[in-house]
Amino acid sequence: MNDQIRISPIRLIGAEGEQHGIVPTSQAMEMAREAGLDLVEVAASERPPVCKIMDYGKFKYAQSKKQAHKTHQQKLKELRVRPKTGTHDIDTRLNQARGFLEEGDKVLIKVQFRGREMQHIEEGRRIIEAMLVKLADCCKVEKSPSMEGKQMTALLAPKGNK
Known part of the structure; x- marks a missing residue:
């Protein structure tokens, strides 16, 4: 110079x-x-x-x-659903999760149970499993679905770790 x-x-x-x-x-x-x-x-x-x-x-x-x-800090994004959440709303959440995963963020899927919904835990597990199947192409499951108090959670990480 x-x-x-x-x-x-x-x-x-x-x-x-x-x-x-x-x-x-x-x-x-x-x-x-x-x-x-x-x-x-x-x-x-x-x-x-x-x-x-x-x-x-x-x-x-x-x-x-x-x-x-250029540098992207990986964040944890949380998506909450309920056992009675409709299919269209779940599809919307899937699109959001796909966007987060493509940006390189981790996604925590939470199914919250209230009151009598606690008697139908299998419904919440069915929702999470369906979401995991639909997102299988763009993510890997870091923590499989498990109950924690009154909520069921699963943690997803992007497949191509950036």
């Missing part, structure tokens, strides 16, 4: 991406100073090396933002 470029001449690219051709390094530095920008070596292995006039601070900031945007 700037005074660290020792080789002369260089192939120069302007601030807007225009080609200036092969110019002496001192002339390129002068052009960068006049524009109030930095002269940055972008391809050192080429002959002559390629340099670009740009705002180096802004460039580094944009690169760090891109890098931070």
Whole structure:
């Protein structure tokens, strides 16, 4: 960057991406100073090396933002249903779960039982098993369905761990 470029001449690219051709390094530095920008070596292995006039601070900031945007923190998403939940509502929950799994998040499926519903635990197990079968193509079961108090839970993880 700037005074660290020792080789002369260089192939120069302007601030807007225009080609200036092969110019002496001192002339390129002068052009960068006049524009109030930095002269940055972008391809050192080429002959002559390629340099670009740009705002180096802004460039580094944009690169760090891109890098931070790429990383995805895995989250745990929870989907709750009841034993009497209708099939259309369960399909909607399946679509939500599929979206979460494709984004790389884990999904906790919960069937909550209230009052007399506790006498029909097999209905809740049937719902969870059906959901697991329909999601089998995009997930793996990390924790199989089990009762925890008044709720039955199953934990799913994305198949292609990102």
